[in-house]
Amino acid sequence: MSKPVAYSVKAYSAASATSPLAPASIQRREPTDRDVQIEILYCGVCHSDIHFARNEWHFTQYPAVPGHEIVGRVKRVGPKVTKFKPGDIAGVGCMVDADLSCPFCRAGEEQFSPTHVQTYGSTERHIGGPTFGGYSENIVVNEHFALRIPANLNLPAVAPLLCAGITTYSPLRHWQVGPGKKVGIVGLGGLGHMGVKFARAFGAHVVVFTTSPAKKPDALRLGAHDVIVSRQPEEMKAQAGTFDFILDCVSAEHDLNAYLAMLKVDGNLTIVGAPEKPLPVAVFSLIMGRRSFSGSMIGGIRETQEMLDFCGQHGITSDIEMIRMDQINEAYARMLKSDVKYRFVIDMASLKS
Structure with missing residues (x-):
């Protein structure tokens, strides 16, 4: 299989453990056969994002693009994708890829698979380099790791459900x-x-x-x-x-x-x-x-979809405060003071402007 073509997208990234997040350009890959390309509409801000950006868990590669609570619109799909079509709304959590053949993947517990690729902080399997998270214009993931969002839920408030x-x-x-x-x-x-x-x-x-x-x-x-x-x-x-x-x-x-x-x-x-x-x-x-x-960590994809469906049935979403992308450093400072009820969500349209 030939190496997918890479292209540049806008993002916000940290250049070091002590630098603020700032505008940047990162590389994404074109979708392969089983991939979906998702235009990111909303991205939640998790405390793990701060740990990652500041290398508090001691595995961060820089530049670092956090964000693993993603809701967006499918823009393109690979030729063998059956789960989504362009225009569908999809969610992405903490995982974007795996070989799907190990016992954990077959059991629906991909979070324990030694081959699972994290949304950020892992190695990109197709074009190399670190994986980049949702503080960006779009993301490309294996269709298995994209989730269906119940139509009755408020999309910005759905984003934190993914983590x-x-x-x-x-x-x-x-x-x-x-x-x-x-x-x-x-x-x-x-x-x-x-x-x-x-x-x-x-x-x-x-x-x-x-x-x-x-x-x-x-x-x-x-x-x-x-x-x-x-x-x-x-x-x-x-x-x-x-x-x-x-x-x-x-x-x-x-x-x-x-x-x-x-x-x-x-x-x-x-x-x-x-x-x-x-x-x-x-x-x-x-x-x-x-x-x-x-x-406990996150759940597998099957359980995450079960959770989203449960939320749709019971009208459950996160309590959120919407921010612009350029407010992310202020949001981090406020999170460290517990000054948010209860989750920041970035309106990613603000990244384009």
Whole structure:
């Protein structure tokens, strides 16, 4: 197979770990047989984008183009594509390619495949160099990794579902959250507010843990039944040992053992936030109640489509604030201060202007 032709598109990229994001030109490939080319309409801003741009996970290649919460319009398709046609609306999350032949891919868990190609931070399989994310005019992905968007949902507010949505949906489904279960959501940010919406839609009793008493009204508005201020020892003590499942959505340093103490016997705490530094876990926090501590990332493509369809059925989207592309550095600064309710989404038409 001949190497696909590369072409230039506009983007915003970081030139180094300390430089602000700025206008740039990057290379995309022409679609191969199974590819779709998508004009990006909206791109969510994830905390992982900041980690990546600033090389806080120590694998970033520069120039770095973040963005893996993508909603757009299909412009071109390869000759063997059957899933989409030009004009269709499609979503792209954290993966854009894989060989699709390994056991994980065949099981619908492409996120665990050793061959999966991340939307940014991987190596482009066809033209070489790093993969570039959604802070750009368009993107080319294998059709398998493009997702159908329910027609009744607000497109800008769908974008964060492609990461924040599936990141919270997947562990809630895996641990069988539903009626009769008491579920805690730690942190009411971009991930946490989606966890609240999903846990409530699944029929669980939902409790938000937050360090800020001011977030209580919003937590209740989003669907929580109760709110615990984690800095108040008496509130924590009153509900110790009563939770079936806790989803930890915090990306900053915090005390995991305080939340493990909230679990019942055989309860589970799953972390989806990604703190920069390791967090200590005391062995007795686990063994005294046969509790378990686990992690989760995104879901596979099949589960992500299931999540989008569920959102269509229940009218679930992210709470967002729209920004222009040239406001991205300000948005990063505000995210680090938790000054957003609850997810920034870039109107990518602003990149063209």
